[in-house]
Amino acid sequence: MKRGAVIAVLALVVGAAVWLGWRARRPTLPAAEASSAPAPTVRPPASPVAVAHDGLPIMPAGPSASIPDGPVHPHPITPEHERIFEENRLIGALNGAMDVKDVAGLRRLLVEYQDKYPEDDQMLQGGYAVIADCLEHPGEASRAAAQRWAEEHRGSTLRRFVYRHCLGQ
Secondary structure, three states: OHHHHHHHHHHHHHHHHHHHHHHHHOOOOOHHHHHHOOOOOOOOOOOOOOEOOOOOEEOOOOOOOOOOOOOOEOOOOOHHHHHHHHHHHHHHHHHHHHHOOOHHHHHHHHHHHHHHOOOOOOOOHHHHHHHHHHHHOOOHHHHHHHHHHHHHOOOOOOHHHHHHHHOOO
16 A cells, blocks of 8 residues: 555656646746737748638748748649549538438439549449439349449449448448
């Protein structure tokens, strides 16, 4: 019992020492200065820099360019980036419609996705169409179509959702 008490006292002493050491290192202002100290503000960049739509400056491309103070975007947000962001938002909406089994919403969003991204780099359009068919017309025909799609698109991120919504696995 004495050993446990000694360990507890030592832990308290070490904790107090750490707290006091941390507190001593913090810069403090006298009370009069602390009450009149202005709130921290973001300084404007030293040189003109591009600013993203969220107000953050973009890291300059040249190695000799001055770096703005504070947080910055690591590279410019290009129209290509914006297109990717929009595609990701649309895929999120498709996933949301799929999760709540909103067939009409899924089909409407799928048409929008097909119009904006006809290249279908991620091979998602067919998967969403199969899922919409399974949700709208459950049965052997939609199961067979889903099975075919899953076998042909082994690398698709939608494959697991086809299995979940169409094949009951």
